[in-house]
Amino acid sequence: MSSQHTALKLSEILVTYGQTRAVDGIDLETRPGEFVALLGPSGCGKTTLLRVIAGFTKADSGTVFLGDQNVTALPPELRRMGMVFQSYALFPHLTVEANIAYGLKAHGATRDEVASKTREMLDVVRMAGFGQRLPRELSGGQQQRVALARALAISPRLLLLDEPLGALDKNLREEMQSELLRIQRELGITTLMVTHDQEEAMAMADRIAVLNKGAIMQFGTPSEIYDAPQNEFVSSFMGNSTVLDGQLARIDDEQWSLQTPGGVDYRFRSIGPCTRNGSARLALRPEQLELADEGVPAQVLSARPMGQITRIQVRTQEGALLHLSMERGAHIDHMPAGETVRVRVRPHARCSVFVPPALAQ
Numbered sequence: 001m002s003s004q005h006t007a008l009k010l011s012e013i014l015v016t017y018g019q020t021r022a023v024d025g026i027d028l029e030t031r032p033g034e035f036v037a038l039l040g041p042s043g044c045g046k047t048t049l050l051r052v053i054a055g056f057t058k059a060d061s062g063t064v065f066l067g068d069q070n071v072t073a074l075p076p077e078l079r080r081m082g083m084v085f086q087s088y089a090l091f092p093h094l095t096v097e098a099n100i101a102y103g104l105k106a107h108g109a110t111r112d113e114v115a116s117k118t119r120e121m122l123d124v125v126r127m128a129g130f131g132q133r134l135p136r137e138l139s140g141g142q143q144q145r146v147a148l149a150r151a152l153a154i155s156p157r158l159l160l161l162d163e164p165l166g167a168l169d170k171n172l173r174e175e176m177q178s179e180l181l182r183i184q185r186e187l188g189i190t191t192l193m194v195t196h197d198q199e200e201a202m203a204m205a206d207r208i209a210v211l212n213k214g215a216i217m218q219f220g221t222p223s224e225i226y227d228a229p230q231n232e233f234v235s236s237f238m239g240n241s242t243v244l245d246g247q248l249a250r251i252d253d254e255q256w257s258l259q260t261p262g263g264v265d266y267r268f269r270s271i272g273p274c275t276r277n278g279s280a281r282l283a284l285r286p287e288q289l290e291l292a293d294e295g296v297p298a299q300v301l302s303a304r305p306m307g308q309i310t311r312i313q314v315r316t317q318e319g320a321l322l323h324l325s326m327e328r329g330a331h332i333d334h335m336p337a338g339e340t341v342r343v344r345v346r347p348h349a350r351c352s353v354f355v356p357p358a359l360a361q
């Protein structure tokens with residue numbers, strides 16, 4: 001890919017701390033203007049990777065390119081990247097305006113440039129009129145807007161966000177997600193955001209890189225990641241899947257069967273071609289299962305109405321715990337624990353099948 005189409009290119013980034021491979025040979029390319037989420041569980045190396053890109057952490061090996069420029073050896077201040085952290089990290093004794101102006105002055109902007117850019121940024125984050133306040137006189141969401149304005153003031157080549165909304169409560173967080181996206185789209189700035197929140201990544205990113213143990217497990221659009229996970233880690237990290245072990249057998253062109261060790265038969269359609277009969281693991285998402293007149297017998301453990309859906313947990317006779325999400329209804333919402341039901345895979349659901357780890361070589 002030529003650099004015209006690549007904003008950031010990471011090649012074989014390796015960072016070790018003693019025995020820990022915090023980042024284990026990561027390659028990643030982003031397109032100009034793209035919003036990429038680095039998503040993964042705690043300790044998977046997200047922040048370390050972001051710090052390598054910003055220049056705060058030196059990688060043991062590997063290269064970082066910004067467009068055509070190899071910035072691997074450049075210190076952070078020469079990379080012109082904007083960073084926003086979870087803790088807003090505003091200077092508490094400086095006004096909002098002075099906070100935003102800080103980076104501009106450090107980059108040698110004139111007084112007029114500082115004044116006009118600061119005003120422009122206050123407008124972009126919809127904080128005009130707040131310029132003379134101190135950070136402690138602002139709400140959490142407002143402080144985060146100022147932190148964003150400060151990062152954007154230097155017209156960065158890349159915007160790096162480390163859990164930027166992590167400290168906000170749920171409602172404000174959702175509001176700030178759309179606000180952040182609006183600003184990102186308006187400025188067309190290539191953005192990398194670290195998050196451990198699947199829903200946030202799905203709601204905001206053009207593409208998501210799912211990380212585990214310092215490596216990228218899958219890089220793709222939210223629907224590729226959710227609907228066609230390439231491995232069991234991505235499948236289980238992106239949703240509350242139940243994974244069942246069994247023997248796979250082909251019924252016809254569309255239908256497959258997984259027979260569990262207890263002899264229970266799950267019929268399903270697969271996302272892609274199932275290449276072989278034999279041992280397999282079937283991942284079932286809550287929305288791929290339903291209660292029906294026919295199917296696997298099970299006992300209800302709980303039914304909890306949650307907004308638009310009801311979450312149901314059942315246990316099959318052979319002991320498998322299944323999670324279902326069903327549209328709400330009087331019968332479903334008040335289903336008593338202990339009731340006997342039947343569960344099946346929804347006829348049109350496309351499920352993922354994985355090779356058991358012992359056979360996956």
Ligand SMILES: Nc1ncnc2c1ncn2[C@@H]1O[C@H](COP(=O)(O)OP(=O)(O)OP(=O)(O)O)[C@@H](O)[C@H]1O
Nearest residue numbers: 017020022040041042043044045046047048049196
């Ligand atoms: N300065 C350091 N010294 C030693 N080990 C470190 C250092 N920084 C990170 N690590 C280790 O590297 C691994 C990756 O850490 P990192 O902070 O990048 O993970 P993360 O995915 O951002 O986690 P979280 O979501 O909890 O912030 C972890 O095992 C961590 O303990």
